[in-house]
Amino acid sequence: xxxxxxxxxxxxxxxxxxxxxxxxxxxxxxxxxxxxxxxxxxxxxxxxxxxxxxxxxxxxxxxxxxxxxxxxxxxxxxxxxxxxxxxxxxxxxxxxxxxxxxxxxxxxxxxxxxxxxxxxxxxxxxxxxxxxxxxxxxxxxxxxxxxxxxxxxxxxxxxxxxxxxxxxxxxxxxxxxxxxxxxxxxxxxxxxxxxxxxxxxxxxxxxxxxxxxxxxxxxxxxxxxxxxxxxxxxxxxxxxxxxxxxxxxxxxxxxxxxxxxxxxxxxxxxxxxxxxxxxxxxxxxxxxxxxxxxxxxxxxxxxxxxxxxxxxxxxxxxxxxxxxxxxxxxxxxxxxxxxxxxxxxxxx
Amino acid sequence: xxxxxxxxxxxxxxxxxxxxxxxxxxxxxxxxxxxxxxxxxxxxxxxxxxxxxxxxxxxxxxxxxxxxxxxxxxxxxxxxxxxxxxxxxxxxxxxxxxxxxxxxxxxxxxxxxxxxxxxxxxxxxxxxxxxxxxxxxxxxxxxxxxxxxxxxxxxxxxxxxxxxxxxxxxxxxxxxxxxxxxxxxxxxxxxxxxxxxxxxxxxxxxxxxxxxxxxxxxxxxxxxxxxxxxxxxxxxxxxxxxxxxxxxxxxxxxxxxxxxxxxxxxxxxxxxxxxxxxxxxxxxxxxxxxxxxxxxxxxxxxxxxxxxxxxxxxxxxxxxxxxxxxxxxxxxxxxxxxxxxxxxxxxxxxxxxxxxxxxxxxxxxxxxxxxxxxxxxxxxxxxxxxxxxxxxxxxxxxxxxxxxxxxxxxxxxxxxxxxxxxxxxxxxxxxxxxxxxxxxxxxxxxxxxxxxxxxxxxxxxxxxxxxxxxxxxxxxxxxxxxxxxxxxxxxxxxxxxxxxxxxxxxxxxxxxxxxxxxxxxxxxxxxxxxxxxxxxxxxxxxxxxxxxxxxxxxxxxxxxxxxxxxxxxxxxxxxxxxxxxxxxxxxxxxxxxxxxxxxxxxxxxxxxxxxxxx
Numbered sequence: 001x002x003x004x005x006x007x008x009x010x011x012x013x014x015x016x017x018x019x020x021x022x023x024x025x026x027x028x029x030x031x032x033x034x035x036x037x038x039x040x041x042x043x044x045x046x047x048x049x050x051x052x053x054x055x056x057x058x059x060x061x062x063x064x065x066x067x068x069x070x071x072x073x074x075x076x077x078x079x080x081x082x083x084x085x086x087x088x089x090x091x092x093x094x095x096x097x098x099x100x101x102x103x104x105x106x107x108x109x110x111x112x113x114x115x116x117x118x119x120x121x122x123x124x125x126x127x128x129x130x131x132x133x134x135x136x137x138x139x140x141x142x143x144x145x146x147x148x149x150x151x152x153x154x155x156x157x158x159x160x161x162x163x164x165x166x167x168x169x170x171x172x173x174x175x176x177x178x179x180x181x182x183x184x185x186x187x188x189x190x191x192x193x194x195x196x197x198x199x200x201x202x203x204x205x206x207x208x209x210x211x212x213x214x215x216x217x218x219x220x221x222x223x224x225x226x227x228x229x230x231x232x233x234x235x236x237x238x239x240x241x242x243x244x245x246x247x248x249x250x251x252x253x254x255x256x257x258x259x260x261x262x263x264x265x266x267x268x269x270x271x272x273x274x275x276x277x278x279x280x281x282x283x284x285x286x287x288x289x290x291x292x293x294x295x296x297x298x299x300x301x302x303x304x305x306x307x308x309x310x311x312x313x314x315x316x317x318x319x320x321x322x323x324x325x326x327x328x329x330x331x332x333x334x335x336x337x338x339x340x341x342x343x344x345x346x347x348x
Numbered sequence: 349x350x351x352x353x354x355x356x357x358x359x360x361x362x363x364x365x366x367x368x369x370x371x372x373x374x375x376x377x378x379x380x381x382x383x384x385x386x387x388x389x390x391x392x393x394x395x396x397x398x399x400x401x402x403x404x405x406x407x408x409x410x411x412x413x414x415x416x417x418x419x420x421x422x423x424x425x426x427x428x429x430x431x432x433x434x435x436x437x438x439x440x441x442x443x444x445x446x447x448x449x450x451x452x453x454x455x456x457x458x459x460x461x462x463x464x465x466x467x468x469x470x471x472x473x474x475x476x477x478x479x480x481x482x483x484x485x486x487x488x489x490x491x492x493x494x495x496x497x498x499x500x501x502x503x504x505x506x507x508x509x510x511x512x513x514x515x516x517x518x519x520x521x522x523x524x525x526x527x528x529x530x531x532x533x534x535x536x537x538x539x540x541x542x543x544x545x546x547x548x549x550x551x552x553x554x555x556x557x558x559x560x561x562x563x564x565x566x567x568x569x570x571x572x573x574x575x576x577x578x579x580x581x582x583x584x585x586x587x588x589x590x591x592x593x594x595x596x597x598x599x600x601x602x603x604x605x606x607x608x609x610x611x612x613x614x615x616x617x618x619x620x621x622x623x624x625x626x627x628x629x630x631x632x633x634x635x636x637x638x639x640x641x642x643x644x645x646x647x648x649x650x651x652x653x654x655x656x657x658x659x660x661x662x663x664x665x666x667x668x669x670x671x672x673x674x675x676x677x678x679x680x681x682x683x684x685x686x687x688x689x690x691x692x693x694x695x696x697x698x699x700x701x702x703x704x705x706x707x708x709x710x711x712x713x714x715x716x717x718x719x720x721x722x723x724x725x726x727x728x729x730x731x732x733x734x735x736x737x738x739x740x741x742x743x744x745x746x747x748x749x750x751x752x753x754x755x756x757x758x759x760x761x762x763x764x765x766x767x768x769x770x771x772x773x774x775x776x777x778x779x780x781x782x783x784x785x786x787x788x789x790x791x792x793x794x795x796x797x798x799x800x801x802x803x804x805x806x807x808x809x810x811x812x813x814x815x816x817x818x819x820x821x822x823x824x825x826x827x828x829x830x831x832x833x834x835x836x837x838x839x840x841x842x843x844x845x846x847x848x849x850x851x852x853x854x855x856x857x858x859x860x861x862x863x864x865x866x867x868x869x870x871x872x873x874x875x876x877x878x879x880x881x882x883x884x885x886x887x888x889x890x891x892x893x894x895x896x897x898x899x900x901x902x903x904x905x906x907x908x909x910x911x912x913x914x915x916x917x918x919x920x921x922x923x924x925x926x927x928x929x930x931x932x933x934x935x936x937x938x939x940x941x942x943x944x945x946x947x948x949x950x951x952x953x954x955x956x957x958x959x960x961x962x
Binding site for chain 1: 406408409410411416418419423492493495496497499500501503548550567568569570571573591593594595596597599600602603604606607608609783785786788789790792806811826827828829830934
């Protein structure tokens, strides 16, 4: 799991050591520019792919509408014109590119609003859900992971690792529905969907509590499904450190096992973990699609899900580009952070 | 080493702090977002009370503009918000009074004169007159943008006049028997004429209407709030409002009903409905639907100008083969197995709930399941059984592709029966499972032999009949009009023209029956059944829904507005729970407890660690 991240780091170290102290500043700038350039190229590819991928897909939004209500040929032609579907593909592509350069993703067929406006609206609920889940999952995963590694093969390790793996293997929608049925439908402890009950004035403490109440089940689902990857990464990377000489030194100084772990082993083990954490945040946002769909959470995931059934091409393009951009930025951040965190690199 | 450790810790701490900051920012940003999208909901804040009917929905909303909105949920909402000139009644969907209390036709159906009720008022108290009707219709007739949604309903209008406040005269291009006053929401001129760009008006808050409810507020993907309109000409409804609440999937809707978070759920599957039986406080309703499910056969895709396209098996052009397929399918058993009996076995494509139009079960053209007859007819037509049990003629095997929507479990189960049944009579069926979009584009291109289809039919059959005309077939590239199955029979077309102008109801019914019989004996499609609409509601909170058709019909998705007109709260109804209940306090308790435990551990460890210096 960690192999796909280590190479850039290791390469960077090698590069540093070869070039030595003199060229450090310049090469860091070069590294930065190369990484940012790479991310920018990825983003451009995503933008181009975003257009063609959803054009290749079959499905005609106008026909779909015409299948469900009386429409004359003129009305169908009118809708086609309104959606810009009567233009040649290349003209549509050119429009798409020129619009996107100005931050305009076009207008959603279904919502009849600018896609950028919709994304801005649905962005914050998704951030609230994935942000909370990410923090909980990372904290829980890393904490349990280092304990599991320290006492590897103990009953605690077996139970913790086993449980996390089982939850990781569980299909997200199944777990979500199960929680929904037990705690929503049967026990009535939590709401069965949505972000806030209707009729609560916004901005009040009551509103905040109500959102929190609605947040519980989706967050539990997301945390349960993803914390295993943090646990496993932390466990593996701490296990690698466990036989290191400096731990023997630390023990020889008379430190307690607990302090050896917390002050010496864990910080070093965190190094590869932190980069992975950021890479996984991208995946977490993708996972929001399922959770938001089951819990009717009005976020980007649900927006994407509904755009697919349209098919609402401009909206799909928009969410696709935004999701991809988040992942690209997170990966870029992971690359830069790794360099920053690794003392060998910083001191070189 | 120590220094590094400290710095790394600092790094992790700042990363976590950044994460927390994001979460906090977004948490504070949510209210402002909601505030933007639903100002009315935020300000008026009606608590979920005993007389607000809460309905679960997952429907798309493009806008609440009755001129441009094309999705089902907003279109249905218009039925409650805007009264039409003429309504469909609850009993059988026959035309009945809307804004117009009566109407008459002259010149053989060319001129329609409607007389409005006395003292009609908009929900804001302004008088509702024939000028509003004229204004609405003319918007659609003169501006193609305003005709996006309902242009087909006024395409035959030559002029609309309002000689006095109570009279509307519609002159048509060609005479027609179907009432032209149905289905078009009439909007208030005093509001709409002041809007600069009416085709782009969202119309989603504080809407002025004439129906039993007014649209109060809309929050995308969260809720739609309707409020009772005391000025409705039939009198205000007995509930104070309706709230549509968004649930993305039907399992969540079902759980919400069980939990008492919504009062009405519709579009359930038979398994879901059966699971609700015996549930306290919940009543189920098995309503006769107005949708047919059919097996569409590709008997040669042809454009109106006679150009053939597509890959349909030529064998399907033979009536004997099409009939044999119908003989081989035991529809009653299929319906029992697939729908658990929640439906009505079909004859033709006008559902049984419209009893005056529906092709009667005892019509002489009706074929009953008879596998032996299928075999002997095929045999007589030269289709002989080959060594592999599949019939062939002139070296061509009788092998058909059946397209299945992979997401539709009903289609999957039907095909599991069809394949062996047709094999039994010597027809090979190759089921091809694919996604809905591929399926619809392949159907459009004529690249199929058989596919499942279905339409929701309106009380007046004219439109449904019209999409079976030769002229309704699209061009090979999919442009042009819409067809039901690509059917074309000049005799059918001639009958259509007759019924279209036949003002005598009995004679028109007879003509429609003839058309359906003709379509049936041509095997224009194989209509399987009219599925029931399965619904459930909280009977501890509401009672008295009006069904359409009134005998065993449905509550939601009516071609009318009767469902919620008579519904009333149960006398000692439990007030709905809307706030955080036990759950939140349990969750908060757990969080606080966990926090305390962590704090205690950290403190004790610090104490221990303080003694140990490196």
